[in-house]
Amino acid sequence: MVDLTVGLAGIRMDNPVVPASGTWGIESQKILLEAGRFRPGALVTKSVTIEPRPGNPPPRLRETASGLINWIGLAGPGIDRFLADELSVWLSFGQPVIVSIAGKTPQEYVHLAQCLGDTRISGIELNISCPNVGGTIIGTDPQLTAEIVRATRLATGLPLIVKLTPNVTDIAAIAKAAEREGANAIVAVNTFTAMRINPNTGQVIISGGLSGPAIMPQALRKVWEVCRAVKIPVIGMGGIASASDALEFLWAGASAVAVGTANFGNPLVMAEIIEGIAGWLEQNGFGSLEEFRQKKAECR
Amino acid sequence: MIVATTATVQELIRLAPGRTDKGVNDGIYAADLLCPGIAKLVRPGQFVTVAASQTSVLRRPFTVYSTDGQTIRLVFRTVGPNTERYARWKEGVEVSLLGPCGQAMAIKPDAECLIFLGGGCGLASFGYPVAWAKKQTQARIIVAAGFRDNRYVFGLEDFRKLGVELKFATQQEAGKTAVDLCREIFRDESLPDWSKIQLFTCGPKPMMAEVAGICRAAGIDCSVFLEEVMGCALGVCKGCVVKMTSGETRYVCEDGPIFDASEVDWNG
Numbered sequence: 001m002v003d004l005t006v007g008l009a010g011i012r013m014d015n016p017v018v019p020a021s022g023t024w025g026i027e028s029q030k031i032l033l034e035a036g037r038f039r040p041g042a043l044v045t046k047s048v049t050i051e052p053r054p055g056n057p058p059p060r061l062r063e064t065a066s067g068l069i070n071w072i073g074l075a076g077p078g079i080d081r082f083l084a085d086e087l088s089v090w091l092s093f094g095q096p097v098i099v100s101i102a103g104k105t106p107q108e109y110v111h112l113a114q115c116l117g118d119t120r121i122s123g124i125e126l127n128i129s130c131p132n133v134g135g136t137i138i139g140t141d142p143q144l145t146a147e148i149v150r151a152t153r154l155a156t157g158l159p160l161i162v163k164l165t166p167n168v169t170d171i172a173a174i175a176k177a178a179e180r181e182g183a184n185a186i187v188a189v190n191t192f193t194a195m196r197i198n199p200n201t202g203q204v205i206i207s208g209g210l211s212g213p214a215i216m217p218q219a220l221r222k223v224w225e226v227c228r229a230v231k232i233p234v235i236g237m238g239g240i241a242s243a244s245d246a247l248e249f250l251w252a253g254a255s256a257v258a259v260g261t262a263n264f265g266n267p268l269v270m271a272e273i274i275e276g277i278a279g280w281l282e283q284n285g286f287g288s289l290e291e292f293r294q295k296k297a298e299c300r
Numbered sequence: 301m302i303v304a305t306t307a308t309v310q311e312l313i314r315l316a317p318g319r320t321d322k323g324v325n326d327g328i329y330a331a332d333l334l335c336p337g338i339a340k341l342v343r344p345g346q347f348v349t350v351a352a353s354q355t356s357v358l359r360r361p362f363t364v365y366s367t368d369g370q371t372i373r374l375v376f377r378t379v380g381p382n383t384e385r386y387a388r389w390k391e392g393v394e395v396s397l398l399g400p401c402g403q404a405m406a407i408k409p410d411a412e413c414l415i416f417l418g419g420g421c422g423l424a425s426f427g428y429p430v431a432w433a434k435k436q437t438q439a440r441i442i443v444a445a446g447f448r449d450n451r452y453v454f455g456l457e458d459f460r461k462l463g464v465e466l467k468f469a470t471q472q473e474a475g476k477t478a479v480d481l482c483r484e485i486f487r488d489e490s491l492p493d494w495s496k497i498q499l500f501t502c503g504p505k506p507m508m509a510e511v512a513g514i515c516r517a518a519g520i521d522c523s524v525f526l527e528e529v530m531g532c533a534l535g536v537c538k539g540c541v542v543k544m545t546s547g548e549t550r551y552v553c554e555d556g557p558i559f560d561a562s563e564v565d566w567n568g
Binding site for chain 1: 351352534537
């Protein structure tokens with residue numbers, strides 16, 4: 001089979017497909033293993049916060065045409081219980097583990113990164129783009145983004161992957177700020193802010209972030225803008241549901257792709273995407289993903 | 301253990317005709333799916349999720365209605381484009397299934413009477429639980445079903461065959477709701493002491509909330525089968541939240557679908 005290996009931010013992955021934070025868990029991983037299919041290149045956890053968070057009241061999910069609005073609100077056990085109960089299970093799968101963290105201030109990101117310092121994880125995702133925790137999304141502010149990346153950079157030697165929001169006028173400027181302050185990679189994009197209103201009563205049904213195939217072309221464009229703006233590798237994401245979607249992101253310049261909502265519709269979809277990418281590369285005469293990347297760079 | 305598998309449709313039966321003004325496929329259906337992997341594992345009260353169409357990003361959850369160890373039966377009402385598509389399944393069609401998900405039901409060891417109260421299609425949740433309970437316990441078992449409309453009545457013969465007491469009413473004919481049936485059952489003087497009764501209910505949320513209130517007032521143990529829009533069905537995405545009176549959060553997919561009604565915050 002074609003060599004799909006990717007070196008990304010110092011993390012060696014068997015293939016370029018990873019789950020999006022919050023859409024893949026220990027149970028999903030077990031199902032994939034039981035099915036005997038390809039495993040993602042790395043595992044990405046749900047964003048961990050300092051304190052346990054109950055998350056938002058219901059409803060937290062509503063489907064839209066080819067999409068999903070979520071308003072989860074970073075529900076989770078908090079860093080202490082994550083370290084005590086969950087991390088060892090994530091690590092036991094033998095794949096690189098990227099722990100996603102979310103805070104409200106640079107100090108919180110620093111604290112979380114320090115808590116993860118002595119673990120065997122492969123990298124940290126800085127989630128600065130959650131739309132569901134009240135207030136403005138941190139990652140819409142280039143200066144605050146820079147401060148968080150700078151402070152966390154000083155606090156850890158682990159690879160830092162910064163997750164960007166698409167809800168900005170100039171995503172390239174935010175990506176550059178993250179790169180300048182020492183980010184090792186970018187993951188883009190998080191959900192687009194969205195809402196639904198009951199047409200009969202005028203009541204807001206849900207106001208959160210939109211994901212799924214509905215956002216794929218918009219996400220692709222944002223990823224393309226980021227890839228042109230920075231030299232660090234980019235994990236492209238947003239509505240990817242098939243190998244052909246993933247290939248579009250790879251053509252746009254992404255080094256790897258993340259799959260989110262599609263995992264809900266089909267827990268084996270990442271395996272199918274990995275197989276699909278390998279099949280396409282092979283059919284088109286590429287011996288490896290790296291060869292594709294080099295050829296693509298020459299074409300530019 | 302939860303598995304992702306491909307099931308084969310063995311048979312699709314239209315159990316209730318539905319309303320012709322709602323489309324040719326409207327109604328209630330039973331689908332028998334060959335899936336030994338899941339059929340061997342499933343416990344009463346657990347559910348599976350079925351892949352949806354391309355424009356629907358989420359799978360659809362259904363409680364398992366019955367199983368023979370090789371096939372499982374799902375009973376569903378057509379409520380939208382996906383269930384309408386399922387209503388056109390032909391023998392041999394392959395269906396992506398995930399399951400069994402959620403926690404199985406449990407019978408209180410000292411229960412002398414089990415009451416299963418279904419509102420409309422909620423009755424579909426009780427097929428497997430009642431069959432299992434019948435084998436599991438000597439307790440008196442009463443199944444009661446309230447339907448709004450005659451055209452959606454289903455399943456009565458299945459419960460009759462199980463040899464349990466059966467009560468049903470349609471609002472259209474008898475002017476009685478599932479809640480009315482519940483009150484009626486509680487007037488039965490041959491029932492044991494309230495503390496020896498265990499009631500399970502599944503139906504529209506307002507109905508379950510009302511039944512929960514009646515049981516709470518009487519001191520009857522009440523369990524509810526809850527439904528929420530579900531993302532992963534695996535406890536990962538934290539989408540299908542249920543607020544509890546304690547202020548804590550629970551999830552239909554991993555903690556449910558069956559909850560102690562007195563712990564659920566019905567206004568949450």
